[in-house]
Amino acid sequence: MNTEKIMKESKVIILITLTVGFALLLTGIVLLSLGTGLTPNDKAFVGLSFIPFSLSVSYWIKLSRMKKSPQSIPKTLLPEIDERLVSIRNEADAKALKVVQGAIFLIYMGYTLMVPGDIFESPAWWILLMLLSISFLSQGILHKIVAGRDRSLEGDN
Numbered sequence: 001m002n003t004e005k006i007m008k009e010s011k012v013i014i015l016i017t018l019t020v021g022f023a024l025l026l027t028g029i030v031l032l033s034l035g036t037g038l039t040p041n042d043k044a045f046v047g048l049s050f051i052p053f054s055l056s057v058s059y060w061i062k063l064s065r066m067k068k069s070p071q072s073i074p075k076t077l078l079p080e081i082d083e084r085l086v087s088i089r090n091e092a093d094a095k096a097l098k099v100v101q102g103a104i105f106l107i108y109m110g111y112t113l114m115v116p117g118d119i120f121e122s123p124a125w126w127i128l129l130m131l132l133s134i135s136f137l138s139q140g141i142l143h144k145i146v147a148g149r150d151r152s153l154e155g156d157n
Contacts, residue, residue, distance in 0.1 A: 003066070010063045014056045021052035101135045108132050 028045030031038060039045075108128040111118070118125045 007063060007066060010059050010066075014059045014063070017052040017056035017059070021049045021056065024049035024052070097135070097139065101132070101139075104128065104132045104135060 024045050028042060028047075028049065031042035031045060036042075108125075111125060111128060115122070115125075120126075
């Protein structure tokens with residue numbers, strides 16, 4: 001297990017997320033102070049900056065814990081390496097995808113049934129239809145790719 005590589009990767013992620021966060025924050029502040037109205041809601045940039053900032057904080061905490069107690073690095077990295085835990089995480093991700101697909105389907109059906117005049121006309125209706133289609137198509141495509149990769153790995157043994 002190459003801990004130096006993992007620590008360097010964490011530092012790069014922190015740097016990138018901080019850069020993106022500050023860029024979004026500064027863009028939002030400049031747009032708000034100028035009052036240009038280039039976008040319908042200039043506060044959105046400030047709000048979006050919290051996502052990369054929180055990601056950088058979580059990586060900073062992970063990195064500081066690894067630096068503070070190097071003996072705990074294997075416990076920190078175990079969830080990323082252990083096949084059983086990876087399998088559990090993949091199963092949880094698959095279930096989360098099913099929940100999101102179901103929610104998109106229900107929203108799409110509800111919108112279609114409640115506002116039938118927007119069918120084929122409203123951008124929101126088309127966006128929901130595309131999201132629903134992409135979620136189902138990407139699942140099938142990724143399943144095919146992973147199954148093909150697994151078969152090629154079995155042939156190598």
